[in-house]
Amino acid sequence: MSASNRQWRWAAVVMVAAGLLAGCGGDSEQPRPTPVGNVVQPGAPGEPSRKLTAREVAEIEHAKHTKADVRFMQDMIHHHGQAILMTKWVPRRTTSRDIRLMARRMQLSQETEIEQIEGWLKARGVEPRDPNDHGGHDHGSGEDLPPGMLTSRQLGRLYNADGRRFDRLFLRYMTFHHLGALTMVQELREAGGGAETEIGVFTNHVEADQGIEIARMRELYGDLR
Numbered sequence: 001m002s003a004s005n006r007q008w009r010w011a012a013v014v015m016v017a018a019g020l021l022a023g024c025g026g027d028s029e030q031p032r033p034t035p036v037g038n039v040v041q042p043g044a045p046g047e048p049s050r051k052l053t054a055r056e057v058a059e060i061e062h063a064k065h066t067k068a069d070v071r072f073m074q075d076m077i078h079h080h081g082q083a084i085l086m087t088k089w090v091p092r093r094t095t096s097r098d099i100r101l102m103a104r105r106m107q108l109s110q111e112t113e114i115e116q117i118e119g120w121l122k123a124r125g126v127e128p129r130d131p132n133d134h135g136g137h138d139h140g141s142g143e144d145l146p147p148g149m150l151t152s153r154q155l156g157r158l159y160n161a162d163g164r165r166f167d168r169l170f171l172r173y174m175t176f177h178h179l180g181a182l183t184m185v186q187e188l189r190e191a192g193g194g195a196e197t198e199i200g201v202f203t204n205h206v207e208a209d210q211g212i213e214i215a216r217m218r219e220l221y222g223d224l225r
Contacts, residue, residue, distance in 0.1 A: 065124060068193035072184060073117045074129045075146040076206075079184070080110040080117075081131025082149055083177055086170065089159060093166040098220055102213070103170075109209065113202075120198060147187070148180010164224060171221040178210040178217075 083106060090103035118128040145151070150158075150173055158169050185203045188194050194203050 063195040063197065065196045065199060066191075066193045068188055068191040069196060069199050070121070070124070070126055072188045072193060072199075073121055074126075075184065076181070077114055077117050077129045077131050079146050079149060079177075079181060080114050082155075083110050083174065084114075084131070085155075086150075086158065086174060086177070089166075090170065093162045094170070095163050096167050096220070099167055099170065102216060102220075106174075106213065113206075116202070120202075146180065147183035148177040150177065168221065168224055171217045171224070175214055175217045175221070178214050181206055181210050 087103040087107040087110075090100055094100050094103075114131060121128045154173060158166065158173055161169050185194070185206055188199075188203065194200055
């Protein structure tokens, strides 16, 4: 299954849940069977929807997390931690109200997502990584960093900038950072991860939210030219 088809497949999870809830209603003590024939998978762009088989529904409902899922979530904590650090530099360095407001939204959003990731990991018996723990990565060379992570030199360049120079660097670096998060999602799916329901919902949210922010940052960067 391609990455795009796997992504669209998870929209059927909502319909599965709705079918299960509907089966719990009424006064009868006997549980109603899940209407498998009515579980529909929305098609990818340009493709028609289709009904899922009983086997496909069961796979969605019982998918387990993988080692790739755990590694992805651990790395995403680190990834979000760097983004939060960058947003904290914005208020004293930017000249743009729009950038200030956007950075504040990013900070709050990614802090919330770190809490969600930590809860997911703890529920599966995994100790979450400290967002500020680099895990032995070489920030100077950029080797072995998760996609989109800045090196120590790039972080230093951003930290020492101000005014419009800071604005340009922040927008350029944060766009690169967000694109890295999208790459992480893609690599997770290619590794066979992302099938568990909670992971599927989380990765879809990352794609949607960061995709919107990338578009906004490119717009703001164009206004600075």
